[in-house]
């Protein structure tokens with residue numbers, strides 16, 4: 001995974017994607033997000049456009065359902081329905097770990113600044129937040145932490161690696 | 174005792190800075206109460222009936238005198254001069270103000286303590302046997318494993334927004350003092366002659382509205398694979414646990430609804446996928462943690478001490494306390510001393526700042542600087558010399574900490590109940606106090622022997638009534654506080670769930686009912702049978718008859 005760049009993670013630097021309803025026509029230009037049903041139906045039309053496209057799924061979606069359709073996706077946006085619902089974290093983890101998805105995973109929906117570390121470390125690489133104040137808090141919060149215990153998906157070294165002077169298998173491979 | 178290194182300390186400090194920021198955002202209106210609730214709970218702050226409450230973690234129940242002195246200081250400065258030990262080896266403060274919480278947490282951090290994950294829907298403070306490192310019964314000290322799990326579960330990226338709270342206990346003894354089978358995950362360490370060191374893994378036990386003795390998912394899990402297995406269980410639960418109904422959200426319901434076999438298959442499939450990728454860093458880390466544990470250097474002493482023998486001979490009260498409140502130590506000349514926080518008629522688990530300071534002083538002077546908190550809301554000095562025991566007991570007695578009632582009728586576990594808790598149907602503490610007074614009469618408890626009474630103020634069962642030999646549950650009947658009685662529960666290695674006797678009792682009636690049950694036991698017991706043994710032999714019939722007559 002590429003190095004973490006806090007500026008690109010959220011706020012004004014995010015690549016814009018428009019979420020398109022299943023029945024709405026595809027716009028001529030610009031990145032779009034569609035549902036899994038639409039992706040299956042309109043794959044050719046999506047691929048024929050010049051702009052990138054991706055999936056918009058809910059946090060409770062099963063990674064295995066998405067697995068056959070990951071090729072050519074620029075982004076998978078995971079919608080967190082409630083800020084206390086942690087299923088999206090496991091979905092992000094599985095997309096990276098079980099299915100080797102290396103594109104952008106974007107978190108959207110009911111997110112607050114306090115999700116920041118958890119999202120990044122579960123494999124999310126960009127975060128769409130409701131307003132600029134939350135965005136500022138989010139970035140501030142990410143700068144607060146420098147120690148993590150668990151083996152996770154960001155490339156920052158964990159306390160265990162630092163203590164034992166070595167890199168995890170998962171990253172080394 | 175595990176000593177933090179810079180990483181541990183830095184993380185705790187950063188978490189406080191983060192929480193300080195969240196409190197500021199809440200006070201300035203940038204966080205809604207609902208959003209803030211999620212964050213404050215992860216940091217140990219809970220909203221009770223009258224005020225915010227802070228629950229401080231005592232990982233696997235171990236603390237030293239410096240930490241205990243700090244807890245006393247916090248009780249004085251931020252609370253009303255006392256603290257309350259809980260059924261999870263934690264301590265609660267009922268009166269600090271929200272504004273002061275970050276400062277309070279900073280004070281804790283100065284002695285390597287925190288309140289992280291003592292509340293909320295995530296992996297809670299890991300508990301372990303309070304006799305760890307002191308009892309000859311154990312395979313090994315379970316606490317390094319518990320510390321490994323503490324670190325792994327602290328701010329876990331994927332498992333911090335679970336359907337419901339998640340409790341893990343670790344024990345390594347044949348006698349279970351942790352209620353291991355009533356946990357979301359219970360780990361029992363063993364040395365298998367063929368397969369080597371590993372854990373039996375219990376998953377899906379619990380109390381609450383629907384109590385379960387957890388089924389065993391694995392007879393033997395090699396110790397090196399523990400974190401990988403936990404990851405498999407937690408991922409399965411995070412994805413499939415119910416989120417539509419808080420009462421059905423614990424892992425026990427998932428295990429029950431799927432069936433233990435189907436659940437095991439899901440976990441094993443996930444585990445098999447993870448295992449080839451699994452790193453051996455945790456195993457190296459376990460060794461490092463062991464090295465950072467301060468293991469007391471115990472002296473070589475004769476097995477008997479003349480001073481102790483003389484005091485034991487001449488002082489009847491001391492003799493009684495030794496018989497009831499002490500346990501054998503693995504090293505000759507040493508003993509494990511239990512400090513009861515259940516004075517007759519007192520509030521179970523409550524302790525004043527002065528008492529905390531005394532316990533800390535005793536631990537420092539006589540106890541190799543170690544103190545333990547137990548899930549039965551008592552304290553332990555795990556390493557004391559026989560020859561010092563009389564001095565210790567005298568000091569405890571003067572301070573009101575010398576009650577000789579460990580595992581006796583008045584050693585009651587009670588939840589905060591209607592005196593503090595928003596969810597309560599009925600009061601627990603006053604019932605505990607009344608029952609305790611009833612048994613205070615000299616000799617009565619002796620006659621009855623081991624008896625575990627546990628009281629919960631509502632079906633959430635924080636007072637573990639399902640696991641009480643005698644359990645009491647507060648219910649609401651048309652606005653009136655009523656109490657249901659259960660018999661035959663047990664939280665030990667032969668775990669069982671108590672059965673409801675029949676119709677409930679009012680406040681005065683429940684104390685009489687307990688009395689009736691105890692008298693019935695005394696009338697029916699054979700030889701040296703304990704209450705539980707008699708109940709298991711006879712079943713509920715004679716008790717029901719005594720309580721309700723032959724209808």
Ligand code: SF4
Pocket residue numbers: 588589590591594595596597598629630631632633634635636
């Ligand atoms: S059992 Fe009920 S009343 Fe008692 S502490 Fe738990 S939630 Fe509150």
